[in-house]
Amino acid sequence: MPADVPSQPTETCPGCGAVLVPVPDGGPRHPGASASCARLYEVTLRGLREEADAAPGGDAVVALADAAYDAQHPVAGSPEQLRAALDRLGARTGLALTPPPHAWRTTIADVAADLDVIDLQVLVESWARAVSDDWATVATHRG
Numbered sequence: 001m002p003a004d005v006p007s008q009p010t011e012t013c014p015g016c017g018a019v020l021v022p023v024p025d026g027g028p029r030h031p032g033a034s035a036s037c038a039r040l041y042e043v044t045l046r047g048l049r050e051e052a053d054a055a056p057g058g059d060a061v062v063a064l065a066d067a068a069y070d071a072q073h074p075v076a077g078s079p080e081q082l083r084a085a086l087d088r089l090g091a092r093t094g095l096a097l098t099p100p101p102h103a104w105r106t107t108i109a110d111v112a113a114d115l116d117v118i119d120l121q122v123l124v125e126s127w128a129r130a131v132s133d134d135w136a137t138v139a140t141h142r143g
Helices: 035-053 056-073 080-088 108-113 120-142
Strands: none
Touching: 035 056, 035 108, 035 120, 056 080, 056 120, 080 108, 108 120
């Protein structure tokens, strides 16, 4: 990066750990996520949500994305919400749900970064598998 270009401030999402440029207006809210991460999720899935009814399997892909996002951004004091997300992912976590993995192999930032070269449905399915596997790995190491 040239020395005369100032770097932009960043924030780290408390849920998934994605490092993103903060949104100026605070953006949408999702418990457990930074505003910039919630905005990126909203923007990345917007087209898929709008076309979900028309596309075969679109609703299922949106539900899978919602489950992956919720599993990476658990709400403190709401283990039932996390359990529901993990159940939708088919995650094999056992009974231990907290704390979440220290690092995620894939986040919504990775999904958004690959949109120009890989179909969103494929990205969401891969992301959901990675989230499920990350939770399963943590549960195995704790058990």
